[in-house]
Amino acid sequence: xxxxxxxxxxxxxxxxxxxxxxxxxxxxxxxxxxxxxxxxxxxxxxxxxxxxxxxxxxxxxxxxxxxxxxxxxxxxxxxxxxxxxxxxxxxxxxxxxxxxxxxxxxxxxxxxxxxxxxxxxxxxxxxxxxxxxxxxxxxxxxxxxxxxxxxxxxxxxxxxxxxxxxxxxxxxxxxxxxxxxxxxxxxxxxxxxxxxxxxxxxxxxxxxxxxxxxxxxxxxxxxxxxxxxxxxxxxxxxxxxxxxxxxxxxxxxxxxxxxxxxxxxxxxxxxxxxxxxxxxxxxxxxxxxxxxxxxxxxxxxxxxxx
Numbered sequence: 543x544x545x546x547x548x549x550x551x552x553x554x555x556x557x558x559x560x561x562x563x564x565x566x567x568x569x570x571x572x573x574x575x576x577x578x579x580x581x582x583x584x585x586x587x588x589x590x591x592x593x594x595x596x597x598x599x600x601x602x603x604x605x606x607x608x609x610x611x612x613x614x615x616x617x618x619x620x621x622x623x624x625x626x627x628x629x630x631x632x633x634x635x636x637x638x639x640x641x642x643x644x645x646x647x648x649x650x651x652x653x654x655x656x657x658x659x660x661x662x663x664x665x666x667x668x669x670x671x672x673x674x675x676x677x678x679x680x681x682x683x684x685x686x687x688x689x690x691x692x693x694x695x696x697x698x699x700x701x702x703x704x705x706x707x708x709x710x711x712x713x714x715x716x717x718x719x720x721x722x723x724x725x726x727x728x729x730x731x732x733x734x735x736x737x738x739x740x741x742x743x744x745x746x747x748x749x750x751x752x753x754x755x756x757x758x759x760x761x762x763x764x765x766x767x768x769x770x771x772x773x774x775x776x777x778x779x780x781x782x783x784x785x786x787x788x789x790x791x792x793x794x795x796x797x798x799x800x801x802x803x804x805x806x807x808x809x810x811x812x813x814x815x816x817x818x819x820x821x822x823x824x825x826x827x828x829x830x831x832x833x834x835x836x837x838x839x840x841x842x843x844x845x846x847x848x
Contacts, residue, residue: 543569543570543612543613543673544570544571544572544610544611544612544613545564545569545570545571545572545611545612545613545614545615545650546571546572546573546574546604546607546608546610546611546613546614546615547560547561547571547572547573547574547607547615548574548600548603548604548606548607548614548615548616549573549574549575549576549577549603550574550596550599550600550602550603550725551596551597551600551630551631551634551721552617552619552631552721553721554720554721554723554724554725555720555721556691558687558690558691558694559687559688559690559691560615560687562683562686562687562690562691563666563683563684563686563687564683566682566683566686566687567670567673567675567679567680567683568679569673571611571615572607572610572611574603574604574606574607575606576725576726577599577602577603577725577726577727577728578726578727579727580602581599581602581603581605581606581727582595582598582599582602582727582821583602583821584601584602584605584606585597585598585599585600585601585602585603585605586598586602586821588601588602588605588641589601589641592794594630594792594793594794594795595728595792595793595795595819595820595821596630596719596721596722596725596728596792596795597630597634597637598821599725599727599728600634600638601637601638601641604616604638604642604647605642608642608645608647612648613648613649613650614638614647614648614649614650615649615650615651616634616635616638616649616650616651617651617652617653617654617665618631618632618634618635618651618652618653618654618655619631619632619654620632620654620655620656621654621655621656621657621768622767622768622769622772623751623752623755623768623769623771623772624657624658624768625755625766625767625768625771626766626767626768627767627768627769628767628769628795628796628797635649635651650669650672650673651669652665652666652668652669653665653668659688663681663684666680666684667680667681667684670683670684695750695751696750698748699748699749699750701748702744702745702748702749703749705742705744706744706780706783706784709742711740711741711742712739712740712741712742712785712786712836712839712840712843713741713742713744713783713784713785713786714736714741714742714743714744714784714785714786714787714788714839715744715746715776715777715780715781715784715786715787715788716732716733716736716743716744716745716746716788716790717746717773717776717777717787717788717789717790717805718745718746718747718773718789718790718791719747719769719773719798720747720769722790722791722792722819723745723747723790724747728790728792728819729790731825731828732788732790732817732828732832735825735828735829735832736788736832736836739832739833739836740836741836741839743788744780744784746772746773746776746777746780747772747773747776749772749776749779749780751772753775753779754771754772754773754774754775754778754779755768755771755772755775756775757775757778757779758771758772758774758775758778760778761774761775761777761778761804761805761808761809762774762804762808765801767797767801770797770798770801773801774801774805777805777809781809781811781812784812785812785813785839785842785843786812786813786814786815786835786838786839787805787809787812787813787814787815788814788815788816788817788832788835789802789805789806789814789815789816789817790817790819791816791817791818791819792818792819792820793818793819793820802816813835813838813839813842815831815832815835817831817832
């Protein structure tokens with residue numbers, strides 16, 4: 543049995559968790575490639591117009607995987623950090639089944655509709671039973687996978703803090719979901735351009751989630767979505783340590799459209815640039831906006847030092 547893992551959406555949060563679990567359980571898997579224009583175009587042709595860009599990318603990756611594996615892995619998760627997730631994460635299984643109904647797609651998934659690690663383990667146990675694994679194997683694989691994920695997140699957060707403290711370049715807090723900043727098609731052009739402009743991208747996604755969420759109330763006390771709480775909390779916690787903020791979002795994300803507007807209204811002490819990505823692959827306009835934004839950062843720094 544071979545499992546196909548689409549390099550999209552929750553993959554960019556839980557890559558280490560999932561791959562470690564399958565490795566420890568002895569389950570063969572294949573990853574779809576990094577996002578290309580061809581994958582985006584294929585996903586766009588399969589999706590309805592109202593679908594957000596990450597959902598279109600997901601469909602493109604699944605299309606690539608279908609004939610290369612026995613099951614496509616696609617979990618359904620309702621909560622992140624004990625808060626609600628965007629409905630696309632709940633609806634994606636039904637969306638994929640209907641989109642590929644003529645190709646008789648086989649899905650492997652776990653349903654996690656309750657909060658907390660115990661609910662997650664129960665979901666993995668049920669999935670492991672479906673795969674024919676023994677209880678001891680499931681428990682051992684899950685424990686090692688969770689440890690690997692926690693270590694990975696801790697190491698990444700510590701490294702980000704070191705970069706934040708040591709760099710002498712303009713520090714730009716890039717506020718973007720993992721599935722946006724981690725995707726080659728969406729996030730890489732922004733990070734590459736910032737570095738070419740002698741800036742150090744500081745990724746809000748990389749900071750410890752619970753530490754950030756603890757401070758998210760400084761900007762909003764009623765924000766419902768867990769992933770957005772993480773990002774907003776990173777702004778609240780680290781805004782004084784950076785020179786500016788770039789918000790990266792994708793069209794037409796409903797939660798982000800509201801959260802981004804709230805951020806620009808409430809955070810007045812830092813230059814903020816909001817970038818909205820779609821399926822177009824040209825980067826000239828993006829580079830021009832970032833160049834102008836960095837000029838503002840340089841001007842403010844010269845004014846402070848002058």
